[in-house]
Amino acid sequence: MRSEHPNPISAKSEKKLAVQLLVQAAQPERNQVLTGVLFLLLAAGLEALGPLLGKAFIDHYLLPRQMEWGMIGLLLLAYLFTGWGATGLRYLQLTRLAGVAMRSVRRLREQVYQHVLRLPMAYFDKAMTGQLVSRVTNDTEAVKNLYVQVLFVMLDSSIVVLGALLAMAWLDWRLMLIVMMLIPTVVLIVWFYQRWSAPAVTRARQLRSEINAQVAESIQGMATLQASNAERRFGERFGHTNQLHYQARLDELRANSWLLRPALDLMNTGLLVIVIFSFSQRSFSGIEIGILYAFVSYIARVVEPLIQITLQFGQIQQAVVSAARVNTLLAETLTADHSCQAQMCSGRVDIDGLQFGYDADHPVLHNIHLHIPSGQFFGIVGHTGSGKSSLMSLLLRFYTAQSGSIRMDGQDIAGFSEADFRAAVGLVPQEPFLLAASARENIAMGRDIPEAELIAAAKAAHVHDFILQLEQGYDTQLGEGGARLSTGQKQLIAIARALAGQPHILFLDEATSHIDSETEQIVQVALNALRGSVTIIAIAHRLSTIRDADNIVVLNHGRISEQGSHAALMQIEQGIYQKLYLLQTLEE
Ligand SMILES: Nc1ncnc2c1ncn2[C@@H]1O[C@H](COP(=O)(O)OP(=O)(O)OP(=O)(O)O)[C@@H](O)[C@H]1O
Numbered sequence: 001m002r003s004e005h006p007n008p009i010s011a012k013s014e015k016k017l018a019v020q021l022l023v024q025a026a027q028p029e030r031n032q033v034l035t036g037v038l039f040l041l042l043a044a045g046l047e048a049l050g051p052l053l054g055k056a057f058i059d060h061y062l063l064p065r066q067m068e069w070g071m072i073g074l075l076l077l078a079y080l081f082t083g084w085g086a087t088g089l090r091y092l093q094l095t096r097l098a099g100v101a102m103r104s105v106r107r108l109r110e111q112v113y114q115h116v117l118r119l120p121m122a123y124f125d126k127a128m129t130g131q132l133v134s135r136v137t138n139d140t141e142a143v144k145n146l147y148v149q150v151l152f153v154m155l156d157s158s159i160v161v162l163g164a165l166l167a168m169a170w171l172d173w174r175l176m177l178i179v180m181m182l183i184p185t186v187v188l189i190v191w192f193y194q195r196w197s198a199p200a201v202t203r204a205r206q207l208r209s210e211i212n213a214q215v216a217e218s219i220q221g222m223a224t225l226q227a228s229n230a231e232r233r234f235g236e237r238f239g240h241t242n243q244l245h246y247q248a249r250l251d252e253l254r255a256n257s258w259l260l261r262p263a264l265d266l267m268n269t270g271l272l273v274i275v276i277f278s279f280s281q282r283s284f285s286g287i288e289i290g291i292l293y294a295f296v297s298y299i300a301r302v303v304e305p306l307i308q309i310t311l312q313f314g315q316i317q318q319a320v321v322s323a324a325r326v327n328t329l330l331a332e333t334l335t336a337d338h339s340c341q342a343q344m345c346s347g348r349v350d351i352d353g354l355q356f357g358y359d360a361d362h363p364v365l366h367n368i369h370l371h372i373p374s375g376q377f378f379g380i381v382g383h384t385g386s387g388k389s390s391l392m393s394l395l396l397r398f399y400t401a402q403s404g405s406i407r408m409d410g411q412d413i414a415g416f417s418e419a420d421f422r423a424a425v426g427l428v429p430q431e432p433f434l435l436a437a438s439a440r441e442n443i444a445m446g447r448d449i450p451e452a453e454l455i456a457a458a459k460a461a462h463v464h465d466f467i468l469q470l471e472q473g474y475d476t477q478l479g480e481g482g483a484r485l486s487t488g489q490k491q492l493i494a495i496a497r498a499l500a501g502q503p504h505i506l507f508l509d510e511a512t513s514h515i516d517s518e519t520e521q522i523v524q525v526a527l528n529a530l531r532g533s534v535t536i537i538a539i540a541h542r543l544s545t546i547r548d549a550d551n552i553v554v555l556n557h558g559r560i561s562e563q564g565s566h567a568a569l570m571q572i573e574q575g576i577y578q579k580l581y582l583l584q585t586l587e588e
Pocket residue numbers: 125358359364382383384385386387388389390391
């Protein structure tokens with residue numbers, strides 16, 4: 001299993017990487033960020049004006065009972081417009097910054113997905129699918145939270161607190177210092193709250209993943225689940241997890257309502273008492289009632305942002321970890337895209353002195369020499385674990401051999417660009433991989449293939465008539481994983497897909513092992529028709545598939561032990577091929 005952090009990253013560099021990631025992703029929209037922050041500053045400034053206007057009204061008009069209605073009206077209007085102005089600016093700021101966050105995450109997610117698509121196959125030997133999916137979805141989402149929290153909540157709250165403190169300092173710096181006591185008190189209260197609620201929060205999160213996993217598992221294994229009459233047991237297990245999740249969420253809420261809110265109320269009241277007490281002291285006798293009003297208003301405005309700032313710290317830590325994971329994934333070396341000029345035009349394959357092991361100390365292929373003229377049909381057979389798939393993976397450039405060479409049309413396979421190489425080879429895997437899309441899309445696989453060529457490929461794979469019988473022909477949706485088709489039909493679509501790219505070399509990796517004899521014969525006819533124009537290299541457990549091959553290569557413990565036509569191999573007394581063939585004939 002691949003560990004989460006192959007090279008443990010220190011907390012400091014984790015933060016640095018996370019910030020780098022954020023800055024890079026938002027870089028194309030620097031102006032939007034600056035405009036958003038400017039709107040935020042203006043909105044906070046306007047909000048800070050409100051209590052000052054209230055103070056002016058109390059001090060100049062209410063207390064001296066000088067009801068100058070014109071001026072009072074103006075003050076009221078100013079109060080209303082500063083409020084509206086702040087709301088309008090906040091809306092503009094939100095659309096700017098939220099837009100930046102959403103688009104940055106969209107870019108980041110695309111970048112991560114594109115990166116995963118171009119990782120070498122060797123990476124996927126060790127990577128866990130679930131973890132990779134999580135990198136592309138959950139972790140990038142967590143990075144978005146980092147934006148939302150850093151850019152919005154933290155910045156917004158800090159500016160509001162700063163604005164209020166400045167306004168208070170301007171009114172009376174001594175009272176402002178008293179209010180400053182709020183900061184450590186709120187931090188302390190929130191810290192206690194988080195310590196108390198953290199286990200419930202973690203539990204709720206784990207249980208949510210557990211719920212997701214249970215749903216995914218049941219859907220994947222629905223046939224087995226229903227066949228073993230396990231609906232009730234699965235239902236009960238799900239109900240239990242769901243109940244635990246509900247409990248954890250309740251505990252989280254309890255911590256909020258029993259600790260956080262009462263403690264903050266207590267602190268607010270205490271602070272008011274201190275302010276009012278100070279107000280009644282001689283040294284503060286110069287303070288006007290208006291200042292007291294303004295202070296009380298500011299205190300109310302400062303507490304909530306302070307809570308928000310402190311609450312974010314815990315969340316930011318998680319988002320930073322996610323960002324670091326995304327970074328680690330993005331740092332994985334991609335399959336080298338050789339910017340080479342080599343072109344394949346016939347499909348000849350020459351393998352010389354090939355030696356390969358997934359781990360260099362344990363070779364699974366030894367000194368392979370093989371020469372496949374273009375347009376020929378080669379079969380590869382051998383016992384389980386003899387190295388057939390490994391050889392094919394090397395031919396497909398999924399891995400690189402430790403020594404020896406593979407040449408196609410006389411050129412080293414490393415000499416083709418990725419696009420040219422993939423266009424020149426086609427693969428029909430053992431398990432046909434079908435998209436939840438139409439038959440047409442499944443054959444084209446995103447390539448720009450003219451209709452006539454697509455249909456020609458379907459005809460060559462003997463699947464055209466079957467597709468026409470579907471209710472919407474080529475536009476019929478095949479369901480998830482091609483659920484509407486039989487394995488044989490899926491395999492024929494996979495063959496059509498490989499042929500639609502007009503490959504020079506076609507690889508078949510046990511493409512006939514799961515299909516019935518009738519469909520196998522169709523595949524054989526299709527392959528025979530390709531002879532001479534396409535080089536075919538087919539691994540087959542079912543020997544009837546490759547019986548007619550020009551040459552059959554028998555692998556044994558990673559070495560070529562026999563080679564020749566079916567007839568020639570059958571002549572080798574006690575040969576591996578002969579034994580395998582006779583065994584299969586007996587079984588049938
Ligand atoms: N991804 C991998 N990582 C490490 N070792 C592997 C990997 N794939 C295969 N091997 C090992 O390489 C050896 C050859 O395996 P390979 O899959 O090439 O055999 P095969 O002939 O295709 O077998 P089968 O007929 O069962 O598919 C085996 O010992 C196997 O355990």
